[in-house]
Amino acid sequence: MRVLAIVLAGGEGKRLMPLTADRAKPAVPFGGIYRLIDFVLSNLANGHYLKIVVLTQYKNHSLDRHISRTWRLSAMLGNYVTPVPAQQRLGPHWFSGSADALFQNLNLVYDEMPEHVIVFGADHIYRMDPRQMVEQHIDSGADVTVAAIRQPLSLADQFGVIETDPAGRRITAFREKPTDAVGLPDAPDQVYASMGNYVFRTQAMIDALREDALDPTSKHDLGGNIIPMMVKSGSAEVYDFADNVVPGSTERDRGYWRDVGTLDAYYEAHMDLISAHPFFNLYNDRWPIYTGHDPLPPAKFVHNDGDRVGRAIDSLVSSGVIVSGGLAERSVLSPGVVLHSHSVVEDSVLMGNVKVGRGAIVRKAIIDKNVVIPDGARIGFDLEHDRSRFAVTGSGVVVIGKNEIVDR
Ligand code: ADQ
Incomplete structure (x- = not known):
């Protein structure tokens, strides 16, 4: 099964200022030696998805440098992690939204002719075995599968909020950052939130992006436009992150996922690393988080x-x-x-x-x-x-x- 992975790494990260004053959000350092983007790239690499395009945009210099210095996969085996800056595209404007970024780079999809395309965000701290999500996606025959996790109702306006059929698989509604969300039937203080990670059947993705590109009222945003469109017209399914089991994970760190979009969340995610029994275990060598190292002396x-x-x-x-x-x-x-x-x-x-x-x-x-x-x-x-x-x-x-x- 041919699968291409696309990582959306163009986020500006305004709420992380001043850390994003001169670097893209996915390039923000994390945990001493990592950058945010290392987490998604490690998940993909550990899952053996080794054809990866990284779409960059805003202040991409340190991000590009980090990717090209650190993420050099074996070209001889046809593997790559390629940063694609927005400036390379034709036309006068940079990308307007994540869907536009994908649309402008469809040539990279045509080059690879994958049957499915993984599209993951770049600014979360988590471990996830993407193979389990792709497997469910292929088995179900869905046009798109959206990874989801329960989050507090109070944060609903920061996420794409998903409603499903009673079986909990087919998506019946997807609302991007609603201010009037209601809680889940079994947990009134929680919503089912999109993690911003999708797997598409390639042709369904191309069709949706083309249709969206023609719509002058669209913001060309995956969460705001493409996913709601696919929920209405086709088959959109949810992948429950709670089902994902990463090799070497423990009861304590299973299901850990942090959106570090704000300074407080970024700070808290660091505090999650340092306790004796951390919520996020950097020492799980069965699912390593990769990064680049300068040759420094020991502490x-x-x-x-x-x-x-x-x-x-x-x-x-x-x-x-x-x-x-x-x-x-x-x-x-x-x-x-x-x-x-x-x-x-x-x-x-x-x-x-x-x-x-x-x-x-x-x-x-x-x-x-x-x-x-x-x-x-x-x-x-x-x-x-x-x-x-x-x-x-x-x-x-x-x-x-x-x-x-x-x-x-
Ligand atoms: P947000 O993170 O607010 O919500 P967005 O700003 O579009 O959505 O960022 C999503 C990802 O795309 C990030 O990794 C960002 O870096 C990247 N990105 C944004 N614009 C881009 C562009 N033009 N080019 C390349 N990359 C770009 C999203 C979903 C929600 C979901 C949350 C989970 O829209 O539904 O709940 O993620 O955090």
């Missing part, structure tokens, strides 16, 4: 001034980190981070090469690459003061953008 913990030993507790510490007389607790330290003596970093995410000066204290913060926290500085103590110079989220996480200058 190092040293005394400084002879008075205090560098320590990290309940934390993820990447290669190239030096904890020199500082203390990290419940934090993620990315490659090249340095904690100087008497510094304390708590409940925080530090991206590559962040330096924390002597005696500085950082609490509940996300600090993007290359930021230098001066000696003695306090971050996350006086939120009013922090708000005057940085972004502070609704739940009080201080976010400092890449290369930002921090005063004491």
Whole structure:
């Protein structure tokens, strides 16, 4: 069975600002050494779908670089992960929506002549064996199969909300980000949400995209236009993510899926990584999450001034980190981070090469690459003061953008 995978990686990620100020959302670093896109690409690669087109668009430089440096599959075997930037297409405009992005790249589908096309989003943290979804899709003969997961009713306006027939398989209604959703019959505080992952019968997808392209009122959006159209006219089925079992998963991390579209969700997903029994287990080597590594030296913990030993507790510490007389607790330290003596970093995410000066204290913060926290500085103590110079989220996480200058 010929299957082509297309990853939609053009999202702008406005709600992740300042982390998306100069990079596409799927290129946002995550978990110390990864980028968001590594999760979907690892799922596809582990499922042996090795012909992958990545549609990029907004500020795609670091994303393209990451894909071409990291995701080099064996061309000799006909495998590839190809980033396709929006600018390459004909015509005066960039893509208007995800369906337009697909429509403009149908030539890549014709080249491959697959029987089915996997179309997955690029900005979620999860493990999923896509083969199980494709299998259900083929067995059912559906035109499109949409992966779905239960989510709180309060978040319904962030998702495509699905209604099914009583058997729970055929989709009877699909509404993109409704503000008036009602809960499920068996769980009034939950809805059935689209994960933004689809498997299409190729010809059905082409027909729907062509019809949509002719509609001047359409936003050319998969969730907003294409899926509702296919629900009405053809056979659309749901794939329940709760049925997906990934090799090596445990009771605790089975079914984990996080949309990290907001800074608070992004922060919480990090906190999910660091506990002794994490909700998302990076150490499942039967379903590895792949990424690229610079050749960095091992992490190092040293005394400084002879008075205090560098320590990290309940934390993820990447290669190239030096904890020199500082203390990290419940934090993620990315490659090249340095904690100087008497510094304390708590409940925080530090991206590559962040330096924390002597005696500085950082609490509940996300600090993007290359930021230098001066000696003695306090971050996350006086939120009013922090708000005057940085972004502070609704739940009080201080976010400092890449290369930002921090005063004491
Ligand atoms: P959103 O994530 O809000 O909802 P969208 O902004 O279209 O939808 O992004 C979906 C994916 O497509 C992302 O991976 C994004 O990076 C990418 N993308 C968006 N526009 C693109 C373009 N022009 N070119 C290339 N890639 C593009 C979607 C669904 C909902 C579902 C949620 C789940 O529409 O129904 O519930 O995902 O998070």
